Amino acid sequence: MLFNSLHFLLFFPIFCYLYFSVAKKNQWKILVAGGYYFYGNFSPFFAIILFVITCNDFIAGKMMEKASEQSKKKKWLFLSMAGNLGILFTFKYLDFADNNIRELLAVFNIPWFVPEPYFNSWIVPVGVSFLTFQSLSYTIDVYKGVTKAEQHFGYFAGFTAFWPVMVNGPIERAKNLLPQIKEEHRFDYDRMRHGLFRMAWGFFKKAVIADRLAYFVDNMYLHYHEISGWTTIIGGFFFFMQVYCDFSGYSDIALGAAKVIGIDVMENFKRPLFAKNLADIWTRWHISLSTWLTDYVFFYLGAYKASGAKVIFNVIFVLAICGLWHGANWPMVLAFTMVGIFMAIRYWWQANVVRAIKPSNTYRLFDKYFPDWLHSVITVALFVFCFLLFRVHTAQLAYNSSHPNAPVEWASMAKTIYYNLFKIHTAGYFHGWITHQGIVQFCVVVFFMLILISTEALIGDRKIETVVLAKNKQQRWIIYIILLISIVWFGIFNNTSFVYFQY
Amino acid sequence: MFKKTIIHITIIVLILFISAAIVRFFMPFYWGDATQTVKYEYYEKNAEKYNAVYLGGSLEYRHIDPSIIDSVAQKNGIDFHSFNLGIDGHGIIQQLNDLEGLLKIRNPNLKYIFLSISSESYFFKANLHTPKWISWHTATSTYNALNLTSTLDDPLKFRTKFSGFWLSSWIENLFNIGTVPDMLKYKFDKSYLDTSYVGKNKDGFYPYDYEESHLFMEYKWEDTLLLESRHRFEKSDPYTDTLNKSVLNSFTNYKATDAPNKVMTALYLDAYKKCKKKGIQVFFVLPPKARTSYSLLLPVFNAMPEGSKIELADIRKYPKFYSIEYGYNFHHLNYKGARLCSQELAKQLIPLLKSEENN
Known part of the structure; x- marks a missing residue:
């Protein structure tokens, strides 16, 4: 169901x-x-x-x-x-x-x-x-x-x-x-209010944002051979947001439903968009899986206690396992292995370079003027870069079913997509991609993504339902109505399943 | 606590309902369907040029060429300028809804409306949850659909399923479920509208032969379905014989005593009377190649008032309509067939118009 x-x-x-x-x-x-x-x-x-x-x-x-x-x-x-x-x-x-x-x-x-x-x-x-x-x-x-x-x-x-x-x-x-x-x-009336609001927030992410982003992501991969650098960059970010909203939306509904019946379930996402590095994203994205792998695989392998090279291997290995868990295909394994490699590079950098230069004034100045949001932008950009591979397997299947006479190999598709990433100077398939569903759909999805990002920035690490339900009655009701109208009017309800159902 | 919850839910539902109604108030009844939007907007701008309008589904949109009928009528000294407002997929319920909308468009010259008797209350399921399907539902249309569905001869499970679809589509429209982005698109970005829908002669007629080369259909799957059925039809698929035999049986087995479906008959007669009150003559057309069995349609058609019926479906009288040469696919004519169909319609229409003028 x-x-x-x-x-x-x-x-x-x-x-x-x-x-x-x-x-x-x-x-x-x-x-x-x-x-x-x-x-x-x-x-x-x-x-x-x-x-x-x-x-x-x-x-x-x-x-x-x-x-x-x-x-x-x-x-x-x-x-x-x-x-x-x-x-x-x-x-x-x-x-x-x-x-x-x-x-x-x-x-x-x-x-x-x-x-x-x-x-x-x-x-x-x-x-x-x-x-x-x-x-x-x-x-x-x-x-x-x-x-x-x-x-x-x-x-x-x-x-x-x-x-x-x-x-x-x-x-x-x-x-x-x-x-x-x-x-x-x-x-319990109070638990019900908290639970239902969390469920509504999940539906908002899923039906209003994720399913609408799917139009653009599907279309980008279908035209993978003609897309420009900007389409790949924005489309890659859209895919990241699609998976985030889809999966965290499901988690929100699950958490909310469990709350209504009186059971507290662990949080699965903690604002991954605001992660400051890839190791940080690992603690904010699909937390229940990352903690599972950390507890039962990473620690079993020796975690950070081992030598530097072994730690680097452990990190990459656990991420590769994480990729395999996500999908029985090489692009998925590679996508997560790439994340692992970036994490390992960071570990090496922190252990060898940063430790050495940290006491210097240059580093302090650099650290002072390198704002948090820039850390987050770079982290998300790196994650999106790896995530371009996440979708290649299903995109390849979709492409081959609509082009049975000219099937494509996943490696060739991935190569083209990464190559296109650097074609910033060409228009390519950009305008056509933005307007293929009408410019209104693009504006709607960008608008709601901005709402989501600003809400997450505003509430910080607090739970959305706790923040909203602490407001006075009038404010609460205004938020309820706006949220419900957004879901009902702008949601897509054609029984699209959740991206993570396949895992 | 339970009472409080129910009260809160009711308030929320009421707010959603009222706000949705306010938004819908600013939309024309045809906004959800791109073809319909283009055709109705064109008609609205030029309404006074026309004194006759054809309503219905693809059997009208793709089969009735107003230029042929207009020229035949004018040759007979009758002032006749018609526009084809048929829209793919519009069955009886949607057609009557179109009629309601049409009557609200100011056109003092409108004298004749053609209604099609070609479908029951079932519809193409792939349209569910699309603005094309849900944007037009009203309490009346839902009531009519449920009422008609309950009287059909199909198994209860099938009828219940479709009744559920009708109800859910109405609810979706009541609360604008998922339709507002398309409303915004209609209001602010009309680039999706293709004026080809109005037809080459700007009279609302566009046969499938042109469609094949233009392929401007809204949904890709429609193209695929259309072409698939075309290929099967061209290869003399045995299904053609099955369909033709079924049409032949319906006409040969028909007896004047066959009771028509009461709900369907009442719906058409109500429309007839409503138009009559406004001084508009309604003609009922029984088109060829309908998906719905003629065993259901024929008694209803024959229950319509004398002097208002145009029958084009009898395979014994019009065998060409059911041949591969004049067909586009199993349920549609090609351009050649459409021209023949329009000529036959004109032939039957002229005496009716003349007697109407004499009266």
């Missing part, structure tokens, strides 16, 4: 009504039923996969706690990981692996026994990466002793089937979510 659908508009109040009507001991049942209905609505097969993941990790968790020896615990952890990662690999990465093996063997003229194409028709369960990572974090935490194994299957099923976050994050941790699921939740 999509959050931006009529179906959800009906589902949510009915769910809330049932959830608050039943006794505490039965609330988990409504949560589980709602979760399976929500997820099974995409396909009943997906609900079966969810059930398998739940059983696998529930049993593994219990057995780990029972096991007295570390080796046995390890075996159960391995089983849980094999189950989760096996599901993830089978549905998401098998086709990618198959294609790469085929291409590699073809270099040596060795035939590959799997007929082509074989796995690409397999449907990837929506949000399978989120589901498996959330569930996996539970067993790893039980193994580490951070969390106690859940003894009640129903509560655990409520944790894996917690519908606000299950298909698009945030990837919640058991130690935060499970205790809240066990608590009694009664209707």
Whole structure:
């Protein structure tokens, strides 16, 4: 079920009504039923996969706690990981692996026994990466002793089937979510106000900005061979904003919906546009994944404790893993690896150069007159530069389906896009790109992006709903009405799914 | 607390409803569809030049050439200047809505309106959620659509689904859901409007043959669909025979005692009476190649007042309309077919106009 659908508009109040009507001991049942209905609505097969993941990790968790020896615990952890990662690999990465093996063997003229194409028709369960990572974090935490194994299957099923976050994050941790699921939740008017406002803010980002930006981004990639430098720069920024608004919009709706039913979920975005460097963006963008990878991969590799070269490798490796998590294709892996390389360069620069020159007056002067906003602009520019690759795989598929007689390779497409980036002096496909939907659509999207950026600048690190609901009644109502009118009048409601659903 | 929540939601809904109505007040009824905008704006500017107007869908827009009919009428000494206001995809409900709008456009010379009897209340689903589809819905049109849909012979599930579409489209229009950027576009950036929609002779007629070379259609998929059906049709797809047999069966099996659909008949008769009161004569056209079964359309057509009916659909009388030579695709004529259709329409119209003048 999509959050931006009529179906959800009906589902949510009915769910809330049932959830608050039943006794505490039965609330988990409504949560589980709602979760399976929500997820099974995409396909009943997906609900079966969810059930398998739940059983696998529930049993593994219990057995780990029972096991007295570390080796046995390890075996159960391995089983849980094999189950989760096996599901993830089978549905998401098998086709990618198959294609790469085929291409590699073809270099040596060795035939590959799997007929082509074989796995690409397999449907990837929506949000399978989120589901498996959330569930996996539970067993790893039980193994580490951070969390106690859940003894009640129903509560655990409520944790894996917690519908606000299950298909698009945030990837919640058991130690935060499970205790809240066990608590009694009664209707709370104030929580509802906070939750609904946060949901509305999410819908605004998704329906008004992200889906409108999609027109421009899709068109830019479709005309990738004729775009000018300015189109690539602005289009790249638009794509960055599209993904940000789409994904953080979903997170806002998820957070808001969870808040309404009395559960606090972790923040997933903290104004990434205002990050001062790429390491900072890593702590502000898709926080639940970056903390997951930091906790379970980066620290496992030794984090910053290792030697300089090892740290640089760790950073790039974790970012490459992050890319692979996002998509089973090379452009995505490369996009995040590039971010990793920039982060590693910064780490090296900080560790070797800045440390040496920091006490000097020149550095102090430079630091004083190099404003924060310029740091942010450079950071976003670097991120956008890497993000141009993020979209190449899907753009290549779209381009090839509309140009079946002249298909293009992703590498060639990426090369052309990066080459076009430097064609600042030519007009190319710029005016046509801005006006292909009419100049009004361009003005509307720029206007609302400015509203979003200025709002984020104004509220700082505070939560939007806290800021708005602290205002007096008149101001609050004016904001409610303006926000709702913006969503209703300017939103795009043709059931477009969320960008991150594919991950 | 629950009561307070309900009150707040009601206030918000009311504010949204009123503000949406205020914005819509400044828009003409045809703003959502580029073709319609171009044709109606042209007509509004030149309304007094015309005393006759054709309403309907593509079966009128692409088939009726006003220049042919005007010249035949004028040769017969009848003062007749017509304009084609047919718009692709406009079925019975939208056509009646167009009529409401048309009557509000000042034209003291308007004497004749042609309405098409060619569709029920179903529509092309791909148009859902587009301004082209949702911008014109009113309480009356929704009521009429629901009422008509409930009387059709299709399975309940199908009718319920379409009734839901009608309702949701009306709600979308009531609150301007997602339509305001297009309204702004209409007000401030008319570069998207292509005057070719008015036709080569500036009379609102534009056959599909021209469309193919110009391809100015609003949506890419329409071009694709159009060309796909054209290619299938040209290759003598067996579907042509199926359609033709169905048309033949409808006409051969028709009995004068066949009861017409009551709602559909009432809607057309109401329109007839309304125009009559304003001194406008309505002619009902039964066009060839309709998507809707003639078993439904024929009894309704025959229930219309005598002296107001123009029948062009009977495959036994007009076999050429159903041939590949005169067709563009399964449900449309090519330019050659459109010219023949216009000549046949003129042939039937002249005696009706003469008797009208005598009366």
